[in-house]
Amino acid sequence: MLVAIITFIIVFGLIVLVHEFGHYYWAKKSGILVRQFSIGMGPKLVSYTKNHTLYTIRLLPLGGYVMLAGAEDDDEELKPGTIVGLQLDSQGKVIQIDNSQKENNADLIPLQVAQSDLQKELYLEGYVSGDDQNLQRYIVDHDATIIDESGSEMQIAPLDVQFNSASLLNRFLTNLAGPFNNLVFGIIVYIISAFLIGGPLSSGNKLGEIQAHSPAANAQLQPGDQILQVETKKVTNWDQLAQAIAQRPGKATTLTIRKADHKVQKITVKPKTVKNGKDTIGQIGIMPQRNHQFGPTLKYGFTSAFNSMGIIVNALKRMVSGGFNINQLGGPVAIYSQTSQVAAMGYKQVIIFIAWLSINLGIMNLLPIPALDGGKLLLNIVEAIRRKPVSQKTEIIVNLVGVVFLLGLMIAVTWNDIMRFFIK
Structure with a gap:
């Protein structure tokens, strides 16, 4: 059982890492601020900050996410009356805003905020402690950081580094990069497995x-x-x-x-x-006997990958045309059960399972369902056709409906998996 659990964590974590790295890489390339790159969900186990991005590994190995500035519900504006501590650089610009409400720090300038703009004009106005008559104005550095009430530090997000400020093409590619990575990774792993196990089966009697x-x-x-x-x-x-x-x-x-x-x-x-x-x-x-020559083996790896894609796409078609059956879906519990079986067959079968699961995740994420990458891509396409973005209110409603649908489906699938695999 321990081997199955460790294998499940490695398999699921690797596939999620590949998926989220796709979003992360293209967002960085597009100049979008990546606030957080997380593998797993729930409480943080390990965290590390570099180049304004918080990298975390979390307790539950059930997914992951990349938090992009402007793509999430960012609320950086400081309410009037808030007491913050300011750290300035040698030119008097604010490079850090401490809003953690901790004990007074003599190295920080205490400021009672009157008004602020951390997205467009980048300034803070307020009263320095002990002087409630003279309104002070501070220019905020473009790359300044803010420490929130929980003590987490992150970079502020001026408009030019927010997701919605990127070009439509870059937003489309950022949304596409996760599933694309999974498909490419699946193909590569199928090719590796072909060279480990062997190429196409011979038709002879050896x-x-x-x-x-x-x-x-x-x-x-x-x-x-x-x-x-x-x-x-x-x-x-x-x-x-x-x-x-x-x-x-x-x-x-x-x-x-x-x-x-x-x-x-x-x-x-x-x-x-x-x-x-x-x-x-x-x-x-x-x-x-298998053919171990380089050319046929390489071709066999590609063929295996594209055959898997065809099987998954045909299964989705049958679900749509032949009627939905929840037993045709599987969640983390089903993946754990399958991982347990595959782990008992040896590492070569685990490698094939990784390839299949990665391709499966890539294709499923391309479905045009709100809150999935496919739903976001559909909104990008609609924007390209209309030549103007969908209103923020409409996008929020559409994504909310998608989240509710996926959450309900996940609960139903997980319960069904438990009944199928553990309660006979």
Whole structure:
């Protein structure tokens, strides 16, 4: 169980990291202030600030987020009457505003705020403690920081570094970058897995992987052995071989094989009985040999990735056309259950699972549902068509509806997963 939990944290954390790094990278490239880059949710475990961005790892490994200035509900304006401490640079500009309400600091100038503008004109006006007659005005540095009431320090967000001040193209690319990263990462990991496991399966009758503790393993069959005959039936390709063994569930079966040293010998195996739908077939735990040449292996990695994309897209189409069934969806509980099963199969299967999950997350995030990246991209497209942005009020309402919908769906899916996987 411990291995499953650790694997789940690594798998889920890695995929979230790749996704959020996409948003983070393009926001930085577009000149948007990234307030926070967080992996996980809930209370902070570790935090580190660099170049005005707070990097955090949080307790619950169930997601993550990138907080962009202007894209969130920023409320930096200081209310009149608020007492703050000001730190000035050598030219008299404010470089830090302490609003944490902590004990007086002799190194800070205590100011009772009369009015402020930390987005456009960048100034503070107020009364220095002990002098309530003379209104003082301070220019605030563009990169000044503010310490909020919780003690967290962040950079102020002038209009030019806010999300909505970026060009439409840069906002579109920032929203797209997360899912795009997941798709590219999934393709890369599929290619890596192809080189670890091997390329496309051969159609010949030579053996590749032998399943541990299977009838084939017990009979000392080895990768590279070539099965020439099943009982009296000659086999020249894998389809013939698989069909001949499938017809003999539970029956002692004589195989004629050619070993790696070209010696031909006969061995006896007893195929295990396996249910295949309504049919009963025989299996001995063998796989065909794989092609390990560079070109076919590279192509196989790409093909595996795009096949996964096709499977996920077709599944979504069936959900829309054939009626919604909550069992077709899975949340963190389902991912944990699948991770647990995959972890027991070895690290190679975990790598394939990472690739599949990353592509799945990328495609799901592109769905045009408010609050998902796809919903934000749809608003960008609407803005491009209308040649003016959607009103802030409309955008807030649309995103709120999306959040409520996704929250309700997540609760329903999680409860359904618990019933499916843990309460039989």
